[in-house]
Amino acid sequence: MTNLISALPIDIALGVIVYWLILGLAGLLLQNTRAITQLIFPAGALGALILAAAALGSLGGDTNVAVLPLGLPDLPFHLRMDSLSSFFLLLLGAASIGISLYSAGYFRDMPGKTLGLLCFEYHVFLAAMALVFLADDAYMFMVAWETMALSSYFLVTTDHNIPETRQAGFLYLLIAHVGAIAILMCFGVMQAGHGDYTFATMRGAQLNAFWASVTFLLALFGFGAKAGILPLHAWLPEAHPAAPSPVSAMMSGIMLKTAIYGILRVSFDLLGMQLWWWGAIALTLGLVTALFGVLFAAVQTDMKRLLAYSSIENIGVILAGIGLAIIFHSFHKDALAALALTAALYHALNHAFMKGLLFLGTGSVLHATGERNLGKLGGLIHRMPKLALLVLVGTLALAGLPPLNGFVSEWLLLQAFLLSPGLPHSYLNMLIPIAAAALALAAALAGYVMVKFYGVIFLGQPREAKVVEQAHDIDAWERAGLIWLALGCILLGVFPVFFILHIDFVAQLLVGHTLGISAAQTGWMWLTPIQPERASYSPLVLFVIITIGVLFTLVVVKKFYHGRLRRGPAWDCGFPEQTARMQDTAEGFGQPIRQIFEPFLGATRTVPSPFDKNPHYHGESHDRLWNLLYLPIARVTEKLSAMAGKLQHGRIHVYLLYSFVTLLALLAFIR
Amino acid sequence: MNGILLQLFQDTLVVVIAPLLLGWVNQCRAWLQNRSGAGVLQPYRNLIKLFHKDAVLAHNASPLFRFTPYILFASMWLAAALVPVVATDLPLSPAVDVIALVGIFALARVFISLAAMDIGTSFGTLGARREMLVGFLAEPALLMIFFTAAAISQSTSLVTIVETLAHKQFVIHPSLAFAAIAFVMVLLAENARIPVDNPSTHLELTMIHEAMILEYSARHLAMVEWASMLKLLAYTTIGFALFMPWGIAEAGNWSALPVALIALFLKLAVAGAGLALLETLSAKMRIFRVPEFMGTAFLLAVLGLLVHFLHGN
Numbered sequence: 004m005t006n007l008i009s010a011l012p013i014d015i016a017l018g019v020i021v022y023w024l025i026l027g028l029a030g031l032l033l034q035n036t037r038a039i040t041q042l043i044f045p046a047g048a049l050g051a052l053i054l055a056a057a058a059l060g061s062l063g064g065d066t067n068v069a070v071l072p073l074g075l076p077d078l079p080f081h082l083r084m085d086s087l088s089s090f091f092l093l094l095l096g097a098a099s100i101g102i103s104l105y106s107a108g109y110f111r112d113m114p115g116k117t118l119g120l121l122c123f124e125y126h127v128f129l130a131a132m133a134l135v136f137l138a139d140d141a142y143m144f145m146v147a148w149e150t151m152a153l154s155s156y157f158l159v160t161t162d163h164n165i166p167e168t169r170q171a172g173f174l175y176l177l178i179a180h181v182g183a184i185a186i187l188m189c190f191g192v193m194q195a196g197h198g199d200y201t202f203a204t205m206r207g208a209q210l211n212a213f214w215a216s217v218t219f220l221l222a223l224f225g226f227g228a229k230a231g232i233l234p235l236h237a238w239l240p241e242a243h244p245a246a247p248s249p250v251s252a253m254m255s256g257i258m259l260k261t262a263i264y265g266i267l268r269v270s271f272d273l274l275g276m277q278l279w280w281w282g283a284i285a286l287t288l289g290l291v292t293a294l295f296g297v298l299f300a301a302v303q304t305d306m307k308r309l310l311a312y313s314s315i316e317n318i319g320v321i322l323a324g325i326g327l328a329i330i331f332h333s334f335h336k337d338a339l340a341a342l343a344l345t346a347a348l349y350h351a352l353n354h355a356f357m358k359g360l361l362f363l364g365t366g367s368v369l370h371a372t373g374e375r376n377l378g379k380l381g382g383l384i385h386r387m388p389k390l391a392l393l394v395l396v397g398t399l400a401l402a403g404l405p406p407l408n409g410f411v412s413e414w415l416l417l418q419a420f421l422l423s424p425g426l427p428h429s430y431l432n433m434l435i436p437i438a439a440a441a442l443a444l445a446a447a448l449a450g451y452v453m454v455k456f457y458g459v460i461f462l463g464q465p466r467e468a469k470v471v472e473q474a475h476d477i478d479a480w481e482r483a484g485l486i487w488l489a490l491g492c493i494l495l496g497v498f499p500v501f502f503i504l505h506i507d508f509v510a511q512l513l514v515g516h517t518l519g520i521s522a523a524q525t526g527w528m529w530l531t532p533i534q535p536e537r538a539s540y541s542p543l544v545l546f547v548i549i550t551i552g553v554l555f556t557l558v559v560v561k562k563f564y565h566g567r568l569r570r571g572p573a574w575d576c577g578f579p580e581q582t583a584r585m586q587d588t589a590e591g592f593g594q595p596i597r598q599i600f601e602p603f604l605g606a607t608r609t610v611p612s613p614f615d616k617n618p619h620y621h622g623e624s625h626d627r628l629w630n631l632l633y634l635p636i637a638r639v640t641e642k643l644s645a646m647a648g649k650l651q652h653g654r655i656h657v658y659l660l661y662s663f664v665t666l667l668a669l670l671a672f673i674r
Numbered sequence: 675m676n677g678i679l680l681q682l683f684q685d686t687l688v689v690v691i692a693p694l695l696l697g698w699v700n701q702c703r704a705w706l707q708n709r710s711g712a713g714v715l716q717p718y719r720n721l722i723k724l725f726h727k728d729a730v731l732a733h734n735a736s737p738l739f740r741f742t743p744y745i746l747f748a749s750m751w752l753a754a755a756l757v758p759v760v761a762t763d764l765p766l767s768p769a770v771d772v773i774a775l776v777g778i779f780a781l782a783r784v785f786i787s788l789a790a791m792d793i794g795t796s797f798g799t800l801g802a803r804r805e806m807l808v809g810f811l812a813e814p815a816l817l818m819i820f821f822t823a824a825a826i827s828q829s830t831s832l833v834t835i836v837e838t839l840a841h842k843q844f845v846i847h848p849s850l851a852f853a854a855i856a857f858v859m860v861l862l863a864e865n866a867r868i869p870v871d872n873p874s875t876h877l878e879l880t881m882i883h884e885a886m887i888l889e890y891s892a893r894h895l896a897m898v899e900w901a902s903m904l905k906l907l908a909y910t911t912i913g914f915a916l917f918m919p920w921g922i923a924e925a926g927n928w929s930a931l932p933v934a935l936i937a938l939f940l941k942l943a944v945a946g947a948g949l950a951l952l953e954t955l956s957a958k959m960r961i962f963r964v965p966e967f968m969g970t971a972f973l974l975a976v977l978g979l980l981v982h983f984l985h986g987n
Contacts (some may be wrong), residue, residue, distance in 0.1 A: 015933075057885065229783070247737050312948070371725065375799060381794065382734065382794065384736045384792075385734065385736060388737075391736075399781075399784065402780070403777070403780070404780055404781045404784060405774050405781060405953070410774075410777050413773075414773050414774065414777075417773050417817070417821075418773070420821075421824055421825065421830065432983050432984060433980065433983065433984065435983065436818075436821075436976060436979040436980045436982075437976065439821065439979070440814060440818055440972070440976040443812045443813070443814035443818065444810070444811075444972075446788040446813075447780070447811070447813040447814050448810050449811065450783070450784055450806065450809065450810065450813070451806045451807075451809070451810045454784055454787045454791075454802065456804050457788060458791035458799070458802060459791075460735070460786070461789060462791040462792045463794030463799065464794035488807055520794070529768065535768065536829055536831065536834055537773060537828060537829045537830070537831075538771055538829060538830040538831065539831065540769070540770065540771055540773070540774050541768065541769035541770075544769035544770075545752075545769055545770055545774065545778075548752055548766065548769070549745070549748050549749055549752060551748075552748030552749070552751055553744045553745055553747075553748045555742055555748075556744050556747050556748060556751075556897070560744075560893055560897070563725070564725060565726075567729065568728065568729040568731060569728060569730055569733070570731050570733050570735075571727075571731070571732065571733070572732065572733060573732040573734075573793045573795050573889055574730075574795075575793075575795040575796065575797055575798075575888065575889070576797055581795055581796070585795070585796040586791075586795070586796060586798075586799045587799035587800065587802075587803055591797065591799070591803070592803050594803075595803060595804075595807040595965070596807075599965050600964070644809075649788050
């Protein structure tokens with residue numbers, strides 16, 4: 004036991020990775036549903052708990068290094084665990100505890116053979132993500148990155164007999180690899196001709212402004228493809244809904260953050276310099292992504308697609324925070340950079356909990372009703388009250404409402420915007436208020452989306468009685484997983500200072516400044532990013548006062564009110580022939596957004612004629628970028644490959660001729 | 675200790691005078707429309723009446739529906755209690771700055787919208803949808819208005835904003851003019867007043883707020899109504915704090931308190947009459963014009979902030 008405690012955090016992390024791989028193999032060999040769900044997934048959650056604890060313990064501690072004698076000869080894998088790695092490992096561990104616990108209940112009906120494979124891929128996915136955070140050379144990073152992409156591809160295509168799922172998986176794999184090429188090139192630029200691909204060399208390489216900018220843009224593109232940043236988002240709303248819900252939760256909650264980690268690692272750590280316009284690009288791109296994501300989320304009718312678009316929004320918000328941090332850092336306003344960076348990191352952590360919770364919640368709804376279409380659900384709060392309560396926590400958190408966690412990161416980010424006047428650049432001074440307005444708009448629209456999400460699924464009357472009637476509430480494992488994540492949302496919301504003191508180590512590492520000084524002055528209850536008189540927020544006080552207010556009102560009303568209450572039919576302005584079909588559907592609820600933002604959404608509708616005996620309404624919102632960007636690229640690629648195809652005759656003498664001509668050309672070139 | 679006393683005094687004051695403000699607005703409207711009106715005390719009578727009635731709940735009302743009125747009341751009460759109404763010496767105010775205040779309004783809005791969707795009637799969901807439609811533009815607009823004031827006073831704490839604007843040197847801020855117009859528009863929209871919504875009808879095609887609370891009755895309805903009165907008071911006093919902060923007593927200055935109280939009542943009387951006048955002069959607009967109206971408010975607010983960022987430094 005003492006041995007375990009004295010072990011370095013990086014050894015514990017490696018141990019957990021090996022443990023996960025063993026668990027995955029065991030699942031693959033066992034192929035027994037009961038054993039996998041009752042033993043292996045909870046054991047995986049235990050591993051995640053150990054990882055989270057080790058990462059939490061090592062935040063602010065010494066940087067650990069390890070060398071794995073694996074890989075190519077003379078090219079061992081380098082591993083390193085600094086505060087940035089620890090923070091993301093903590094995110095991975097903490098969120099996957101809930102997801103693994105939930106999986107133990109969720110997969111109880113899956114046949115053993117499929118589940119064995121899924122369990123293997125699931126744990127390889129977890130291990131690969133942990134390795135991404137630990138990698139300290141480009142080889143290790145790319146191997147882990149690709150393992151992560153492939154294992155998640157196989158997880159997405161679990162239901163591979165559905166054509167749409169295969170399509171979604173293909174699209175995901177394609178964009179993931181376009182991104183991977185950019186990341187590879189980014190590392191290629193950063194090694195600066197040394198031929199040594201360890202991150203330590205890259206830190207030492209002094210790139211000039213041009214090559215540093217090329218690196219940053221390649222990293223933004225490459226990691227942006229994984230994060231779903233516009234315009235590389237197209238895979239996200241396809242792949243996340245196609246996967247089983249715990250996998251969606253992992254991809255959305257954790258995997259997208261590997262891309263955030265990559266952007267931070269490259270732009271703050273590996274590159275020794277930062278230019279302000281990188282930040283302006285990241286900020287603009289992030290806000291465009293956020294607005295795009297939330298608008299599309301508002302018009303979705305599939306609950307998992309809705310959440311996937313909401314993930315695009317949140318990634319956009321995180322990127323905007325990073326962009327702001329880069330701007331401040333490049334102007335040497337390190338206190339503000341620390342504030343913006345803390346907001347971005349805190350939002351990343353929050354999003355892992357909120358989105359994990361909601362994706363798992365949709366999993367339970369899907370399990371209970373077999374329906375993903377919002378238009379057929381409704382009234383589940385009566386059938387699944389426990390689930391409804393837990394999902395309500397996630398809904399309010401994602402809507403960015405105090406005193407839950409989504410609001411804290413939003414608050415920090417808005418403070419960063421507000422404190423920014425006085426940048427030595429007039430265009431930036433113009434950009435920042437507009438950016439703040441865009442962020443506020445995105446946050447308000449998120450509230451719209453969340454009311455739609457929760458209201459249509461859980462409230463009202465069942466839209467299709469037979470779909471909802473058979474619904475059963477969640478089992479104990481599912482409940483445990485959801486409670487863990489919901490608790491995370493509440494604690495992150497009510498005790499932000501405690502967590503921010505840990506994030507401070509990351510801010511100290513990346514921008515050389517922290518927020519913690521002021522927190523230490525005013526106590527852990529008060530969140531005061533710069534000075535108490537400039538801004539302060541105490542979610543605990545807020546929470547306590549609202550609770551007291553509610554209880555006080557309840558008691559007073561109970562004391563003075565006679566308490567007579569009866570049940571009756573709904574009044575609805577005296578209209579007696581009320582049916583469930585008269586409520587808003589998801590389409591109806593999103594209609595104002597579709598109407599207002601029609602130019603951006605590319606909506607098409609077919610409205611039936613009033614004389615139609617069997618009327619059928621159809622409305623769809625297209626992603627315009629799909630037609631404007633993706634299809635032309637696909638067409639050009641096809642044309643190019645057709646042209647290349649002309650070279651291919653299948654005749655050996657033609658190929659020999661090619662080789663001969665090439666040889667001649669090379670000789671002429673080298674001479 | 676004095677601060678806590680003052681906080682308790684203000685908590686009681688806002689709950690008690692919130693119906694009075696609504697009664698005054700309604701009375702002014704009646705006078706402007708050449709009616710004699712029901713008197714300024716009518717909202718109190720309505721609340722008492724509602725508390726005497728038997729509550730009727732729809733068959734499929736969930737616990738969320740029953741619980742919402744209390745959350746609504748508590749959060750609006752908190753909002754009204756946080757605004758420096760008579761003095762700036764409020765111990766609660768560091769806990770909730772202007773961004774958190776916007777968050778509390780959003781919390782109330784989300785809960786009432788969810789409750790409106792709970793019974794599953796056509797009007798309920800219609801009201802919820804429209805409320806969120808108004809809200810998603812009003813919320814960022816309000817935030818931008820606060821940002822303008824916060825940028826001027828270098829603080830997001832409402833108390834500091836008031837102290838800066840009321841007691842420090844007097845400077846005319848052009849950005850605040852944009853913010854003030856935007857604020858009036860947001861106030862009208864958020865409190866379901868004409869031209870965005872009409873609080874006094876159940877005209878089915880145009881209602882927003884009333885559509886959401888159709889299924890509430892008796893004590894639940896009373897809590898909801900009282901909460902909206904508190905909301906109106908909170909918004910009005912926020913307007914005073916930002917744009918007419920005169921007369922609000924400084925921290926520790928107890929002798930200024932009676933003057934501050936008189937100033938408050940005077941300002942409320944003027945603002946209420948002004949609100950009634952605005953409502954009488956304008957016509958209810960079609961629901962599809964509302965996004966344009968709110969969009970204008972939002973743009974004005976952003977413009978105010980932009981003016982400050984470009985001009986103020």
